[in-house]
Amino acid sequence: MKTIYLVRHAKASRDEKGINDWERPLTVTGIYRAQKIAQKLNKKKILPGRMISSYAFRSLNTALIFAINMRYPVAALEISPSLYEKKASDILDMLKKQDDSISSIMVFGHNPSISDLCNLITKKKSEDLPTSAVTAIQFNIANWAELSKTKGKITFTEQGK
Secondary structure, three states: OEEEEEEEOOOEOOOOOOOOHHHOOEOHHHHHHHHHHHHHHHHOOOOOOEEEEEOOHHHHHHHHHHHHHHOOOHHHOEEEHHHOOOOHHHHHHHHHOOOOOOOEEEEEEOOOHHHHHHHHHHOOOOOOOOOOOEEEEEEOOOOHHHHHHOOOEEEEEEOOO
16 A cells, blocks of 8 residues: 655745745745644654655745654655656656655645646546645555556545635
């Protein structure tokens, strides 16, 4: 059994002038909602085997908030170039290459690709994930390479509102 937790980054500022898109900071509301969701997951005793984040500040800061609140070792947080301005299929390819000894992965990314990935791996059309939201998807597989050969089942969605 494998589980993927898809996390859309927390709400980010659009008002910052003179910075690149990947440098956009989280808003105060975004920080609060990310903490709220991470604390809910911690209460459920959810601790993924691996956390992988986009290098964009808003995703990386969301991942750090989750890691701290979920007691995940911050130094183990991975930063991947496969998550920023990529297609869902690119993220799926990255996931299929993960170590099979890890049973669960939490991925911090961006829309539309994070919601598109949810649709792709569950083989059904869902609404876009709002900021700070987490969707857990389980797969009855032993190897990550088998991800595209099966349909995942959404076990829960937590929203930061």
